[in-house]
Amino acid sequence: MSSYASLWRIAGVGCWLAGALIAHAEAQENELGRSVYRATCSACHAPENVMVSAPKLGDSRDWRRRASPDAAGLERLTEHALNGIGAMPPKGGNPALSREQIQSAIEYMRQEVRGVPQR
Ligand code: HEC
Secondary structure, X not given: OHHHHXXXXXXXXXXXXXXXXXXXXXXXHHHHHHHHHHHHHHHHHOOOOOOOOOOOOOOHHHHHHHXXXXXXXXXXXXXXXXXXXXXXXXXXXOOOOOHHHHHHHHHHHHHOOOOXXXX
16 A cells, blocks of 8 residues: 555656656747847847837737748748848848747747737
8 A cells, every 4th residue: 555655656756857847848948039039039029119010029919820830830930030031131130040049039939928918
């Protein structure tokens, strides 16, 4: 009986550990996206930047209109951001950025939803 109890305890700790590791990995990824966004993309993609037609940080409607939230959609958006599209210069005007950095910034902009109700 007590061995069952300790087995459950070990299983519980295992699940908690796995969950903590996943949460940690996600937070790190968003950290990269956020720093790229802040350094380069926010110049045009910040929500308060109403004069620019860029899809805004955290505006799910802006982003949904451009691509589905799946991997293929993200891939397409990344290509556009790398090559430039419309009024947006290639890589947002920062040629030093890698594909990975661009992609994380896009994910960050799509995911980040401030307490504002999404229309
Ligand atoms: C100089 C202003 C500017 C900067 C800086 C900028 N963007 Fe943009 N971005 C735009 C504009 C304007 C659009 C809308 C283009 C259109 O649809 O005609 C856009 C659109 C996009 C799109 C949507 C592409 C699509 O398929 O519709 C993505 C993704 C994107 N930007 C990512 C980024 C990322 C990532 C960064 C930072 C590395 C960045 N942008 C920096 C102006 C900018």
